[in-house]
Amino acid sequence: MQDPRIPDAKADVPLSDDENALLREMLQSGLPRRDFLKMMAGASAGVFAYQLLTEKQVLASTLALAQSTGAPSAAEGATVAVEFTVNGVSRNLEVDPRVVLLDALREKLALTGTKKGCDHGQCGACTVIVDGKRVLSCLTLAAQVDGKAVTTVEGLATEEQLHPMQEAFIEHDGFQCGYCTPGQLCSAVALLDEAKRGECSYVTPDMKSPPTQLSDDEIRERMSGNICRCAAYPQILAAIQSIHSSRKAVQTWGFASEEKLAEIRKELASETV
Amino acid sequence: MRPFNYFRATTGEEAVKTVSSQPKARYLGGGTNLLDLMKDNVESASDLVDLTRVPLTEITEYNGGVSISALAKNSDTANHELIRTRYPLLSHAMLGAASAQIRNMATNGGNLPIFGASDQCVAVHPSDMAVALAALDAKIHVLTPKGTVRIIPIADFHRLPGDHPESDNTLQHGELIARIELPPPRFMDHSYYLKVRDRTIYAFALISVAAALELDGNTIKDVRLAMGGVAHKPWRAHQVEKALIGKKATEQNFAAGAEAEMKAAQPLAHNGYKVELGKRAIVRALLRANGTV
Numbered sequence: 001m002q003d004p005r006i007p008d009a010k011a012d013v014p015l016s017d018d019e020n021a022l023l024r025e026m027l028q029s030g031l032p033r034r035d036f037l038k039m040m041a042g043a044s045a046g047v048f049a050y051q052l053l054t055e056k057q058v059l060a061s062t063l064a065l066a067q068s069t070g071a072p073s074a075a076e077g078a079t080v081a082v083e084f085t086v087n088g089v090s091r092n093l094e095v096d097p098r099v100v101l102l103d104a105l106r107e108k109l110a111l112t113g114t115k116k117g118c119d120h121g122q123c124g125a126c127t128v129i130v131d132g133k134r135v136l137s138c139l140t141l142a143a144q145v146d147g148k149a150v151t152t153v154e155g156l157a158t159e160e161q162l163h164p165m166q167e168a169f170i171e172h173d174g175f176q177c178g179y180c181t182p183g184q185l186c187s188a189v190a191l192l193d194e195a196k197r198g199e200c201s202y203v204t205p206d207m208k209s210p211p212t213q214l215s216d217d218e219i220r221e222r223m224s225g226n227i228c229r230c231a232a233y234p235q236i237l238a239a240i241q242s243i244h245s246s247r248k249a250v251q252t253w254g255f256a257s258e259e260k261l262a263e264i265r266k267e268l269a270s271e272t273v
Numbered sequence: 274m275r276p277f278n279y280f281r282a283t284t285g286e287e288a289v290k291t292v293s294s295q296p297k298a299r300y301l302g303g304g305t306n307l308l309d310l311m312k313d314n315v316e317s318a319s320d321l322v323d324l325t326r327v328p329l330t331e332i333t334e335y336n337g338g339v340s341i342s343a344l345a346k347n348s349d350t351a352n353h354e355l356i357r358t359r360y361p362l363l364s365h366a367m368l369g370a371a372s373a374q375i376r377n378m379a380t381n382g383g384n385l386p387i388f389g390a391s392d393q394c395v396a397v398h399p400s401d402m403a404v405a406l407a408a409l410d411a412k413i414h415v416l417t418p419k420g421t422v423r424i425i426p427i428a429d430f431h432r433l434p435g436d437h438p439e440s441d442n443t444l445q446h447g448e449l450i451a452r453i454e455l456p457p458p459r460f461m462d463h464s465y466y467l468k469v470r471d472r473t474i475y476a477f478a479l480i481s482v483a484a485a486l487e488l489d490g491n492t493i494k495d496v497r498l499a500m501g502g503v504a505h506k507p508w509r510a511h512q513v514e515k516a517l518i519g520k521k522a523t524e525q526n527f528a529a530g531a532e533a534e535m536k537a538a539q540p541l542a543h544n545g546y547k548v549e550l551g552k553r554a555i556v557r558a559l560l561r562a563n564g565t566v
Binding site for chain 1: 274276277278279281301303304305308309312321323325346348351352357358361364365368369371372373374375377378461468473474475
């Protein structure tokens with residue numbers, strides 16, 4: 001029963017204790033087997049679900065439960081059809097209504113560029129662009145983007161070259177581990193469009209006249225929904241500013257001069273503790 | 274998340290009908306609050322009615338003021354020319370909330386419900402938009418399951434928690450916020466939304482103050498002041514307003530007004546700092562609104 005969609009699925013690996021416990025819990029739902037399997041597929045349970053299929057014990061249990069319990073509620077096993085474009089390509093998905101856009105992108109469409117950071121809308125790592133606006137894909141149901149155009153980090157570059165924002169991030173060293181970076185890039189790209197549309201922020205001095213040139217503080221405020229634990233913030237700001245205004249951000253650090261170094265060495269040498 | 278039946282509503286009436294027919298059905302607006310809580314099983318729904326397609330998104334002139342549809346996004350609302358030019362206080366308050374991404378997703382209607390405070394519960398409400406709306410005397414238009422429209426002044430919208438802190442506003446099950454009505458604008462030139470928080474961005478307010486002045490020279494013709502983070506509903510600071518009308522817009526007068534307002538404060542064991550903070554925040558917000566700082 002090798003499913004070609006799931007490479008390297010090992011049909012005969014026994015379930016661990018945790019998986020067994022989880023399995024028993026899920027079987028409490030009392031679904032008919034076909035609906036259960038559809039629900040597992042719809043929820044993107046991936047390889048684990050696949051392993052379930054091969055466990056004889058599982059199949060027997062689901063059948064027994066289905067016979068003993070009453071009809072399940074309409075909710076369980078039901079899926080919703082979602083038709084949308086991702087990076088210019090039209091996609092059709094059938095998903096459990098609970099699937100969020102982030103998981104649909106990563107698990108169903110193998111677009112793993114968008115990252116799951118907090119999964120609760122607080123870090124911005126999952127930022128993608130929907131119909132030209134930046135949103136959090138972890139708090140968007142896949143079903144909500146039906147009929148919409150989604151752009152992920154994979155869609156920023158063209159066949160021939162990187163997006164100017166990506167180049168700027170490289171040039172200005174705008175990342176270390178890179179985990180927040182896809183979200184930063186999508187956020188930054190959308191930010192530029194917001195500025196072009198004349199959108200304001202909390203730090204805009206006069207709401208009645210939107211700024212055309214964003215100050216460093218404006219960019220910081222507008223990017224504040226994207227957290228970076230590696231603290232690449234100054235460089236991210238510099239990268240965005242270089243694209244937005246074609247000027248360098250004010251550099252607030254510099255290498256110590258030889259005189260300064262000598263001074264410090266002298267101080268350190270005289271310390272007794 | 275617990276499983277739910279998913280419906281895409283195409284009209285407000287359709288949505289109201291579906292939700293009111295199921296006691297555990299919920300509306301899905303932007304999802305920034307509901308989905309977050311559903312992931313932790315704090316909230317759940319038997320049926321989820323997605324409002325994404327419902328055409329309740331316009332922001333238009335209305336009765337000399339402005340009508341803001343409930344399903345317009347926070348960002349579109351805050352940046353709409355009518356709001357920015359006539360009610361900059363509301364723009365400012367909304368732009369101080371959450372993050373850009375969340376503002377792009379969140380609906381106006383979803384920004385209004387709040388949490389309660391009484392012996393049962395001491396949570397303060399988190400909505401910045403609600404504070405500005407309280408200062409601006411907004412009215413909430415609600416679609417009822419009977420097909421009628423109920424109009425609720427913002428001051429009456431958030432109920433006192435009393436013995437039922439889990440029920441935080443006067444909406445009945447199935448009722449859907451359709452629009453927010455703002456009266457003719459008067460405070461376009463001197464307003465400020467001050468938000469005091471542990472860090473400079475993306476956090477709920479410890480205390481927030483929506484301040485708006487109508488000036489005749491240096492004399493205060495009219496004033497509006499509402500506070501967030503101090504009570505279970507946006508707190509209209511009536512004492513300050515009374516104290517300031519007809520007076521000169523000076524720091525001294527602002528401070529006296531703030532003193533009067535915070536006299537009634539009942540701090541708990543760990544938030545006594547908010548009394549002093551509240552006084553200073555009121556003064557600072559008024560100074561900002563006045564353009565002094």
